[in-house]
Amino acid sequence: MSNSTxxxxxxxxxxxxxxxxxxxxxxxxxxxxxxxxxxxxxNEDMILSALKSDLNKSRYEGYMTELAIVxxxxxxxxxNIKHWARPERKKVALSQAPAKAKIIKxxxxxxLIMAPWNYPFQLCMxxxxxxxxxxxxxxxxxxxxxxxxxxxxxxxxxEAFPPEYVSVVEGGREENNALLEQHFDYIFFTGSPAVGKTxxxxxxxxxxxxxxxxxxxxxxxxxxxxxxxxxxxxxxxxKLLNAGQTCVAPxxxxxQNSIKAELINEIKNHYNxxxxxxxxxxxxFPKIINKKHFDRIRQLMETQDILIGGNTYPDTLQIEFxxxxxxxxxxxxxxxxxxxxxxxxxxxxxxxxxxxxVKSRPKPLALYLFTKDKSVEKTILxxxxxxxxxxxxTVMHLSSPHLPFGGVGNSGMGRYHGKETFETxxxxxxxxKKSWYLDIPVRYHPFQSPDKKxxxxxxxx
Numbered sequence: 001m002s003n004s005t006x007x008x009x010x011x012x013x014x015x016x017x018x019x020x021x022x023x024x025x026x027x028x029x030x031x032x033x034x035x036x037x038x039x040x041x042x043n044e045d046m047i048l049s050a051l052k053s054d055l056n057k058s059r060y061e062g063y064m065t066e067l068a069i070v071x072x073x074x075x076x077x078x079x080n081i082k083h084w085a086r087p088e089r090k091k092v093a094l095s096q097a098p099a100k101a102k103i104i105k106x107x108x109x110x111x112l113i114m115a116p117w118n119y120p121f122q123l124c125m126x127x128x129x130x131x132x133x134x135x136x137x138x139x140x141x142x143x144x145x146x147x148x149x150x151x152x153x154x155x156x157x158x159e160a161f162p163p164e165y166v167s168v169v170e171g172g173r174e175e176n177n178a179l180l181e182q183h184f185d186y187i188f189f190t191g192s193p194a195v196g197k198t199x200x201x202x203x204x205x206x207x208x209x210x211x212x213x214x215x216x217x218x219x220x221x222x223x224x225x226x227x228x229x230x231x232x233x234x235x236x237x238x239k240l241l242n243a244g245q246t247c248v249a250p251x252x253x254x255x256q257n258s259i260k261a262e263l264i265n266e267i268k269n270h271y272n273x274x275x276x277x278x279x280x281x282x283x284x285f286p287k288i289i290n291k292k293h294f295d296r297i298r299q300l301m302e303t304q305d306i307l308i309g310g311n312t313y314p315d316t317l318q319i320e321f322x323x324x325x326x327x328x329x330x331x332x333x334x335x336x337x338x339x340x341x342x343x344x345x346x347x348x349x350x351x352x353x354x355x356x357x358v359k360s361r362p363k364p365l366a367l368y369l370f371t372k373d374k375s376v377e378k379t380i381l382x383x384x385x386x387x388x389x390x391x392x393x394t395v396m397h398l399s400s401p402h403l404p405f406g407g408v409g410n411s412g413m414g415r416y417h418g419k420e421t422f423e424t425x426x427x428x429x430x431x432x433k434k435s436w437y438l439d440i441p442v443r444y445h446p447f448q449s450p451d452k453k454x455x456x457x458x459x460x461x
Contacts, residue, residue, distance in 0.1 A: 002178075003171070003174055003175055003178045004178045004181060007139075007169060007175070007178045007179055007182060008182060010139060010163070010167050010169065011110060011139065011182045011183075011184070013163070013164040014110045014137040014138075014139065014164055014165070014167065015109065015110050015137070016164070017137055017162075017164040017165055018107070018109050018110055018136070018137045022165070023107065023132075023135045023136065023137060023165070024107070024135050026081060026082055026085055029081060029132055029133055029134075029135055030078060030081060032132050032160070032161065032165070033074060033077060033078055033081075033129065033132055033133060034078070035160045035161070036074070036125075036128075036129070036132070036156075036157075036160045036161075037071070037074050038160070039156045039157075039159040039160040040067070040070065040071075040125070040156055042159070043152065043155060043156050043159070044067065046152050046155065047062070047066070047067065047121055047149070047152045047156070048062045048063065048067070049148070050121075050146075050148035050149040050151065050152040051066060051120075051121065051148075051149060053148040054117070054120065054145075054146040054147065054148045054149050054289070055118075055120075055146065055242065055243075055245075055286045055287060055289065056284075056285070056286050056287040056316070056318070057242070057286050058283070058284045060284075061241070061242070061284075061286070065119060065122065065241065065242065066119060066121045066122040067121070067122075069122050069126065069399060070121070070122055070125045070126060070129070072399075072401060073125075073126050073129050073401055073417070073418070073421075074129055076401040076402075076418050077129050077130070077133050077401075077418070077421075077422070080418075080419065081133050081422070084105070084133070084419055084422045084423075085105055085133075085422075087102045087103065087104050087105075088102060088103050089101070089102050090102060090103060090430075092432070093460060094460065095440065095443070096432060096434070097438075097440075098434075098435040098437065098438050099432055099433060099434045099435055100432075100433045101430070101431065101432050101433075102430075102431050102433075103428050103429065103430050103431070104428075104429045104431060105134070105422075105423070105426040105427070105428060105429075106135070106426065106427050106429050107134045107135030107136040107425065107426060107427070108134075108136055108185035108186040108209075108425060108426070108427055109136060109137070109184075109185030109186075110136065110137045110138070110139070110184055110185050111131050111136045111137070111138050111139070111184055111185055111186040111187070111188065111425060112138070112139050112141065112179060112182070112184040112186070112187045112188070113127045113128055113131065113138055113139070113140045113141065113188045114141045114176070114179070114187070114188070114189045114190065114191065114199070115127075115140070115141065115142050115143055115190055116143050116190045116191045116247075117143035117144075117145035117146040117289050118242060118245040118246060118247070118289070118339075119242070119246075120142060120143055120145075120146035120149035120150065120153070121149050121152065121153060123190050124140055124142055124153050125153075126416070126417070126421065127188045127190075127416060127421060127424075127425075128140060128157075128166070129421065130416060130420075130421025130422050130424060130425050131188070131421075131425045132166070133421070133422050133425075134422050134423075134424075134425035134426040135426075136185070136186070136425055137164070137165055137166065138165075138166045138167075139166075139167050139168075139169060139179065139184070140153065140157060140166065140167070140168045140169070141168075141169050141170075141175065141176065141179055142154075142168065142170060144170070144171055144172040144175075145289050145290060146289070150168075150170050151170070153168055154168040154170060180198075180199065180202035180203075181202070183206045183208070184206075184208055185208065186208065186209055186210070186211075186425060187199060187203050187208055187209075187210045187211070188210070188211045188213075188414075188416075188424070188425075189210065189211070189212050189213065190213040190214075190247075191213075191214065192214065192215060192337075193214045193215065193216070193410055193411070196212040196214045196412070199212065200212065210413070210414070211406070211412075211413065211414030211415075211416065211424055212407070212412045212413050212414065213247070213405075213406060213407065213412050213414070213416070214247070214365065214407050214410070214411050214412040215247040215337050215339070215365055215407075215411060215412075216251075216337055216362055216363070216364045216365050216407070216410055216411040217251040217252060217334075217336075217337055217338075217361065217362075217364055218248055218249065218250060218251045218364045218365055218366040218367060218368070218386075218389075219250075219251065219252055219253075219254055219354075219357075219358050219364060219367055219368070220235055220238075220250040220252070220253045220254065220367075220368040220369075220370070220394065221254045221255075221351075221354050221358075221367070221368070221369045221370070221371075221380060222235075222253065222254070222255040222256065222259065222263055222370045222371075223256055223351060223369070223370060223371040223373060223376050224256040224258045224259050225371050225372040225373045225376070226259070226370035226371050226372060226392070227370075227372070227392075228259055228262050228263050228266050229266050229270075230392070231263060231266075231370040231392075232263055232266035232267040232269075232270050233266075233270045234370075234392070234393050234394055235250055235253065235267065235343075235368075235370075235394060236267060236270050236271055236274060236321070237394060237395070238250045238368070238394025238395040239321065239341060239343055239394075240271075240274065240275070240285070240321060240341065241395060242286050243285060243286040243287065243288060243318070243319065243340060243341045244338065244339060244340045244341040244342065244343075245286070245288070245289065245339050245340065246395065247365055248365055248366035248387075248388075248389075248394075248395055248397075248398055249338075249339070249394075249395070250343060250368060250394055251337060251338055251343075251344075251364075252334065252338075252343065252344040252345075252346065253343055253344065253345045253346070254346050254347075254348055254354045254357060254358075255345060255346070255347055255348070256347070256348060256349070256351075257347040257348065257349055260345070260347045264307060264308075264323065264345065267308065267323060268307075268308050268323075271308065271309075271321055275321070281318065281320075282316060282318070285318060286318075287316055287317040287318050288317045288318070288319060288340060289317075290317070291314075291317065293339070293340070294312070294314070294317045294319065297319055297338065297339070297340035297342060298312050298319070299332070300332055300333045300336065300338060300340075300342060301322060301324070301333070301342055304324045304325075304327055304331075304333060304344075305324060305325040305326065305327075306322055306323070306324055306325075307323040307324065307325045307345070308321065308322060308323035309321050309322035309323060309341075310322050319340055319341050319342070320341070321341045321342075321343075322341060322342045322343070323343050323345060324342060324343065324344045324345065325345055326345070326346060326347065327344045327346070329346070351376055351379060351380075354380075355379065355380065355383050355384060358384050359383070359384065362409060362410035362411070363385045363386055363387075363407075363408045363409035363410060363411055364386045364387065364411055365386065365387040365388075365407045365411035365412065366386060366387055366388060366389045366390075366395075366397070367380070367384060367386040367389040368389055368390050368391075368393070368394045369381075369389070369390075369391050369392070370391075370392055371391070371392070377391055385408055385409070386408065386411070387405070387406055387407040387408050387411050387412065388403065388404070388405060388406070398417070400417070400418075401417050401418030401419075402417075402418055403417060403418075404416070404417055404418075404420040405417045405420075406420075442454060
């Protein structure tokens with residue numbers, strides 16, 4: 001039996017299960033989310049071991065960046081799902097009166113969640129939590145580049161759900177293509193802009209709505225009033241996390257020339273403190289996911305003016321944190337998303353130079369500004385478009401279920417986290433219920449004054 005046939009049967013069984021109404025009661029959704037949480041907790045050791053195998057993530061980093069975020073999302077969703085799912089009353093215009101208006105949140109149906117390899121557990125589970133909370137059935141496709149975590153995801157989901165409710169399809173490009181041939185009611189994709197375009201093109205064949213969580217080159221802007229020591233430390237936090245293999249990792253640093261030398265020196269000092277020796281690095285610093293990406297990053301570093309680092313370790317697929325000075329802005333290093341522990345540094349004199357530099361490029365998924373000057377903060381936030389970000393920190397905005405996360409333009413479309421995930425996987429259905437007791441005659445033929453306009457106040461709320 002071909003992959004397409006097998007996947008088609010999976011989708012059809014899920015569609016039947018959905019149409020039978022099993023996922024609609026809020027009580028059933030809550031029960032399912034609790035079963036998912038129990039399964040994850042039962043398999044914590046297996047998940048953390050899988051993250052170590054695929055990415056060399058320590059248990060500490062694995063829990064901090066994957067499990068903790070999933071548990072936080074589950075807790076927030078379970079506390080709020082009844083409120084989110086409640087019908088919302090809306091006002092009616094005079095022309096509609098007497099009537100009542102409301103919106104109802106209903107599930108799309110059977111959805112597809114395609115996850116990437118860089119946070120292979122978290123980025124499967126967080127969208128799935130919202131899909132279940134909204135009342136959908138789901139097919140989850142983990143990344144083949146992280147096979148150990150893919151197997152762990154399969155184990156967790158098969159323990160928590162019957163396959164007609166939530167299924168996992170493992171495999172590579174062939175399975176991805178077979179999935180995209182199916183008619184899903186919604187597709188949630190996390191990955192690169194290049195693959196995102198393919199997903200969107202395939203989805204268009206069935207007019208399937210999509211959320212695309214992509215990436216891009218997320219800038220850091222360090223202005224001269226910033227606390228230099230804390231700036232260095234917080235930039236390193238964002239760049240060292242998962243060895244820079246984070247869609248919102250600082251991709252390049254724009255620093256005011258008046259503090260450039262001092263900031264570089266502080267970055268070097270903090271790095272030596274954070275990664276104290278070779279043994280710690282080998283055991284606790286994440287590796288590049290595979291040789292293909294290892295070689296790609298190494299090529300980006302060639303012929304560059306390296307200020308810090310530059311060492312690569314083919315036997316462990318690890319790359320040392322590397323600071324590159326003033327790269328050619330047309331080089332591959334400054335045109336491609338780096339997705340590794342390499343940070344280009346470019347100086348500027350006036351803050352408007354930094355603004356124009358970022359504006360001249362595709363809209364990034366994240367932007368990080370370090371400053372104590374409120375006027376600079378206002379200038380950056382007002383004049384630059386980006387998915388989300390931080391002032392005086394990096395990456396941490398994505399850890400809150402209260403803050404929507406998503407891109408803009410080349411960095412994606414749609415958003416999720418917390419309530420936004422629930423709403424992403426819900427169709428908002430508008431209902432107007434008209435009273436039988438009064439009928440305004442002005443809307444019916446024959447019109448008393450066909451050549452005159454109706455007064456606008458009739459249509460106002």
